[in-house]
Amino acid sequence: MQRPILLAYGEALGPANPALLAYPDRPAVFVFDSALLAGLSPTTGDPEGPNEPVSLQRIGFLYECLLELPVSLRKGDVAEEVLAFARAHGAEGIVTSAGTDPRVAAICQTLEQQLPVEVLAVEPFVQLEGPADLGRFSRYWRRAEREVWASWGQEG
Amino acid sequence: MASDSLAGVPLAWPEQPGELPRRFDSRQALEAELQQLFPEAPGALSPIRGGRRQAETLLNRLQPERYAKGRNFLDGPVTRLSPYIRHGVLTLAEVRDAVFARTRSRQGSEKLINELGWRDYWQRLWQQLGDGIWRDQEELKTGHSAAAYASTLPADIDEGRTGLACMDGFIAELHTSGWLHNHARMWLAAYLVHWRRIRWQAGAQWFLRHLLDGDPASNNLSWQWVASSFSHKPYFFNRGNLERYSNGSFCRSCALREQGCPFDASYEQLEAELFAPLPAIRAVDQRNREGGRDRNSTRQGAPSAALSRPARRR
Known part of the structure; x- marks a missing residue:
């Protein structure tokens, strides 16, 4: 893909991230997902339970992982922030890594309505x-x- | 920690207005910034640091054979890699290769590789189940209906003042470090679900809010394993088991050490107290006894702190 931006998310915050490996010179972004951190997503909260926010220790751990990676940091609605980042860098597409969380797949579907998304596999166990x-x-x-x-x- | 400044690796592109900072004078400054940015988030930074450097330090300490022998003890040689694996700071393949590099005989590393397999298994199930991972996979085998379980966490649990030194100790550690040894997770989960009769989902959400390694795969399915909606019988324990694997550290200082400990009974007594009669459980249990396995024994496939999975009997 020509001139993409890279999307990193909470399942691939290390140097083995295949998007970072494939496009080491392209701008990358991580978005602190406001809804997820508020406990509004099944990634962090029971869909039928009370909405309770994720603790600061979890956010701090992610932040320290992210400081060791070349990624810009944002917070808010993930798809909106990624698209704004893509516009700011004149990107023609988005590259990310394959993962498990259904929330990431849903976000990628939203992104695909605006820009092509390439998903790269991580070496399996x-x-x-x-x-x-x-x-x-x-x-x-x-x-x-x-x-x-x-x-x-x-x-x- | 004198040279405590935290500077992010440099970016090869200009930062945009509104992006979050990547340079801090100290860890305290990071904490203060995060409290501003995320005012709803309870708590403070964990003493456990994020990042690849710390992950590699832990990876270099792997001792597969010692792990296999001592992992069930709270002070045993567990890897503490789970937060880094959960967030892909290390991939499961990288950890597998690090174990292989330290493997002299296959037998000595089989346990640790098996535990990595558990992580892979839970991830595959999450992929298959999607958000259905929050629903009971099977009916409970406790003899109680789903409606018999409370849907919210009682205040004494959320605040860590149950009066039980072990449980209050685990809760304090969960809230301050965001990491618990797998055995502690199992005991705490069993206490919530079986002694306090709380829906496993309430406990699972509580763990996900605090655990650095929390994801719905390992976490929820392990809660379901304890609850018995993803196993053939509920998991429970007694004082002898907890005292042994915690080296008595909680019982010594517990106000209930002489009298009133709810775990101080035989497995038969506890089973009668906690569960309603259910022919299927007793039939399975009888078979297990005939097979010479005892709930007090070290279990097959016993717990791994790395993977937030309870010990299983298969």
Whole structure:
């Protein structure tokens, strides 16, 4: 992608972030998500429970992680802030890393209405072909353990 | 901490008006700034520092074999990597490779790799369940209906004044450091759900607000495991178990050490007290006893502080 900005979020705040690795010279941004920090998102709060804010210790921990990464810091509505950042840098698209939190996928969908979004994969812990049986850990681990240790064998 | 200044790595692009600061004279200055920026957020900075440098320091201390032997003890050699893994400061693949680099025999590292597997498993389930991770995955096996559980956290728990030295100690640590050993998480969760009969969701949300490693995957599914909506029986403990793995440190100073400790009973007594009769539980329990496993024993797949997952019996 030509002239993108990079979106970092709370699942990829390290040097292995594939967007930072792929585009080391492009501006990157992290947005402190106001709704999430207020406990209004299922990432931090029970959808049927009372809304309670996230503690300062969690915010401080994130902040210290972010100071060691080349990212601009904002707070507010994530999609709005990312798009404003993209405009400020004349970006033609957004690159981010793949993650688990459904909130991030929803934000990317909103962003895609304005700019193309490229999602880069993070190196997995274990690669499993086809769908995994997640009914209980033991069923998953029967398959995964063999694959994980196979990579130790290769190195050793 | 004399040279305590916190300067962010330099940016190769101009900052925009309204962006948040990246340079502080001290950690106290960072804390003051964050209190201004996020006035609703309770508490203060954790003594646990964020960032890759601290994560690498911990990674370099990994001792897979010692971990396997001592992880169940509150003062045992657990990794404390969970906040860094949760936020991708370290990827699970990086931690896996660091364990491999310290592996002389596969057997010595199997436990730690297994615990990383738990993290991967919970993440895969979150992907599958989405926000449904807040709903009971299965019916409770406690003999009580879902309606029997309170939906909010009582004040004495939120304020850490239950009168139980262990629980109040765990709550204080949760609120000040944002990190608890996995065994402490299990005991606290079991106390809330089974002794106080509070919905697991209220406890899970409380943990997510405070835990540096909190995410709905490991956290909620572990609460469900304790509650029995994601396991074949509820998790509970007794005083002997807590006293052993905390080296008696709480019981010694507890006002209830001689009389009135709600955990001071046999597993049979506690089971009768906490749960309504449910044929299925007793049938499973009977099978486990016949298999020679005891609730007092160190459990298979026992807890990892790194991954906020309770010990399991499989």
